Amino acid sequence: MARQRDLTAHQERISAATWSVLAEAGLPGLTLRAVAARAGCSTGLLLHTFPDKRALLLHARDLLHQRTAARADALEATGAAPEEVLRALLHQAVALGPEQHEEARVWIGFLAAALAEPELAERHVRGNRSFLRRTTRLLAACRLDWDPARCTRAATGLVALVEGLNVLAAADPATYSPDAQRHALDDALDRLVGAAGPVSPP
Amino acid sequence: MARQRDLTAHQERISAATWSVLAEAGLPGLTLRAVAARAGCSTGLLLHTFPDKRALLLHARDLLHQRTAARADALEATGAAPEEVLRALLHQAVALGPEQHEEARVWIGFLAAALAEPELAERHVRGNRSFLRRTTRLLAACRLDWDPARCTRAATGLVALVEGLNVLAAADPATYSPDAQRHALDDALDRLVGAAGPVSPP
Numbered sequence: 001m002a003r004q005r006d007l008t009a010h011q012e013r014i015s016a017a018t019w020s021v022l023a024e025a026g027l028p029g030l031t032l033r034a035v036a037a038r039a040g041c042s043t044g045l046l047l048h049t050f051p052d053k054r055a056l057l058l059h060a061r062d063l064l065h066q067r068t069a070a071r072a073d074a075l076e077a078t079g080a081a082p083e084e085v086l087r088a089l090l091h092q093a094v095a096l097g098p099e100q101h102e103e104a105r106v107w108i109g110f111l112a113a114a115l116a117e118p119e120l121a122e123r124h125v126r127g128n129r130s131f132l133r134r135t136t137r138l139l140a141a142c143r144l145d146w147d148p149a150r151c152t153r154a155a156t157g158l159v160a161l162v163e164g165l166n167v168l169a170a171a172d173p174a175t176y177s178p179d180a181q182r183h184a185l186d187d188a189l190d191r192l193v194g195a196a197g198p199v200s201p202p
Numbered sequence: 203m204a205r206q207r208d209l210t211a212h213q214e215r216i217s218a219a220t221w222s223v224l225a226e227a228g229l230p231g232l233t234l235r236a237v238a239a240r241a242g243c244s245t246g247l248l249l250h251t252f253p254d255k256r257a258l259l260l261h262a263r264d265l266l267h268q269r270t271a272a273r274a275d276a277l278e279a280t281g282a283a284p285e286e287v288l289r290a291l292l293h294q295a296v297a298l299g300p301e302q303h304e305e306a307r308v309w310i311g312f313l314a315a316a317l318a319e320p321e322l323a324e325r326h327v328r329g330n331r332s333f334l335r336r337t338t339r340l341l342a343a344c345r346l347d348w349d350p351a352r353c354t355r356a357a358t359g360l361v362a363l364v365e366g367l368n369v370l371a372a373a374d375p376a377t378y379s380p381d382a383q384r385h386a387l388d389d390a391l392d393r394l395v396g397a398a399g400p401v402s403p404p
Contacts, residue, residue, distance in 0.1 A: 026318035027229060105317055112314030114373055115307055116228035125374045132377065156378070157363065157386035164366025171316055172327045175334065176358070184359035191393055 082141035229311035284343035
C-alpha cells in the first residue's frame with residue numbers, strides 16, 4: 001500500500017510538472033529534462049511514465065479535457081435552466097482568471113504541436129467536438145423552435161468565439177480583458193437565447 | 203546588378219522556404235536545417251540572413267501581416283460601401299482555401315512560440331491590434347449611430363470569431379468547413395450591420 005501511495009504521489013508530481021512547464025514555458029520549453037527538473041526526479045525516472053514529448057503533450061491535453069469537462073458536468077448537474085447553464089458554460093470556458101489563462105496556454109501549445117502530428121490532432125479534434133456537442137445540445141434545449149442544423153450552425157459560431165477569445169487573451173490580456181470577453185459572449189448569447197441577468201462568477 | 207539580383211533571388215528562396223516549412227511542419231519542424239534544405243542552400247549561408255529560429259519566426263509573421271494587410275488595403279481601395287468591405291474583409295481572413303489554411307497554420311505556430319518570448323509576443327499583438335483597429339473603423343463607418351466604445355466592443359467579438367474559426371479550421375477542417383465558417387461570420391455580421399447578399403469570392 002505504501003508503495004502504491006508513493007507511486008501515485010510520484011505520478012501526481014509529474015502530472016503537475018508537465019502542466020506547469022507547458023503553461024509557463026510554452027511548447028518550445030516543454031522538454032523531458034524541464035519536466036523532470038520541475039517534478040524533482042531524474043529524467044530516467046520520468047521516462048518510466050512518459051517515454052517522449054508526445055506522451056507529455058497527450059497527458060497535458062487529457063488533463064485539460066478532464067478539468068473543463070468536470071466543470072461543465074457540474075454546471076449541468078445544477079439542474080438550472082438550459083439558458084443559464086449555456087451562459088455559465090461559455091463564461092467559464094474563456095480566459096477570465098489565472099487558471100483559465102494557463103488552460104488557454106496549454107491549449108495553444110498542444111494545438112501547435114498537433115498541426116504536425118496526426119495522433120495529437122486526433123486528440124484535439126475529439127476534445128473540441130465534445131465541447132461543440134455539449135454547446136449544441138444546450139442550445140437546442142434553449143431553442144426548441146430551431147431545427148438541429150440551425151442549432152449546430154449557431155453552436156459552431158459560439159465555440160469559435162470562445163476559442164478565439166481564449167487564444168487572443170493568452171497573448172494580449174489587455175485588449176482581450178475579462179470585461180471584453182464577457183461582453184463578446186453576452187452579445188452573442190443575448191441574440192441567440194435572449195438577454196439574461198449577470199452570470200454569477202464561476 | 204547581377205550580384206544584387208542573385209542576392210534578391212536568394213532571399214526570396216529563403217523567405218518562401220521559411221514560410222512553407224512553418225506551414226507544413228509546424229513550430230516543432232521549423233529549424234535552420236530544415237529551412238536551408240528547403241531553400242537549397244547551406245545552413246551557413248542561411249545564417250547570414252537569419253541568425254536563429256526567432257528571426258525565422260519573425261520573418262514568417264511579417265510576411266503574414268504583409269499578405270493580409272495587402273488584401274485588406276485592396277478591399278478598402280475598391281471604394282465599396284463599408285458594409286461590403288467589412289464583410290469581404292472578414293471572409294477573406296478566415297481559412298476558406300489552401301492559402302488561408304497555410305496562413306492559419308503559420309499564425310498558430312508563431313503564437314505558440316510567442317507565449318514564451320516577449321519579442322515575438324509584441325509582434326503578434328501589433329499585428330492583431332492592427333486588424334482590430336481596421337475592423338473597428340469599418341464597423342464605425344457602418345454604424346454611425348454607435349459610440350466608439352460600442353464599436354470597439356462589437357469589433358472585438360468579430361475579430362475573436364475570425365481567429366477562433368481560423369485556429370479550429372486548421373486542425374479540424376471537416377467540422378469548421380468553409381460553409382460553417384461563412385455561416386458563422388454572416389450570422390454575426392447580419393446582426394451588426396444588416397443582412398447582405400452573398401459575398402463574391404475573394
